[in-house]
Amino acid sequence: xxxxxxxxxxxxxxxxxxxxxxxxxxxxxxxxxxxxxxxxxxxxxxxxxxxxxxxxxxxxxxxxxxxxxxxxxxxxxxxxxxxxxxxxxxxxxxxxxxxxxxxxxxxxxxxxxxxxxxxxxxxxxxxxxxxxxxxxxxxxxxxxx
Numbered sequence: 315x316x317x318x319x320x321x322x323x324x325x326x327x328x329x330x331x332x333x334x335x336x337x338x339x340x341x342x343x344x345x346x347x348x349x350x351x352x353x354x355x356x357x358x359x360x361x362x363x364x365x366x367x368x369x370x371x372x373x374x375x376x377x378x379x380x381x382x383x384x385x386x387x388x389x390x391x392x393x394x395x396x397x398x399x400x401x402x403x404x405x406x407x408x409x410x411x412x413x414x415x416x417x418x419x420x421x422x423x424x425x426x427x428x429x430x431x432x433x434x435x436x437x438x439x440x441x442x443x444x445x446x447x448x449x450x451x452x453x454x455x456x457x458x459x
Contacts, residue, residue, distance in 0.1 A: 331367045341436025385422050393419050394428040
């Protein structure tokens with residue numbers, strides 16, 4: 315879960331229109347081990363007025379858009395959740411079940427757990443490098459409503 319936080323922050327900032335967003339391409343442990351500087355004290359930040367902009371709809375799919383994409387030629391839905399979330403054994407982030415929620419995955423998704431996108435140092439794997447276990451397609455016959 316911890317490795318997901320920087321990427322989730324990146325995605326949220328991009329979703330709301332921030333153009334220059336970057337994440338460190340290694341774990342903080344690897345950063346420290348390589349002798350790079352780091353600190354442990356909090357840095358005071360002053361409050362600033364901020365108006366949340368409209369979200370980038372190209373980076374967000376609501377339920378109707380996801381339903382329409384199931385099985386559509388030329389469209390891939392990527393599921394990056396853990397194996398237990400994909401299998402319907404738990405919800406993220408609490409691990410509990412959401413009220414009225416249903417565990418599992420969307421039919422026809424490609425499953426590639428987010429943790430598999432990193433190597434042992436916390437660096438993103440090159441796109442051409444297959445992740446452990448590779449991605450798998452979830453083409454099972456499941457309820458879609």
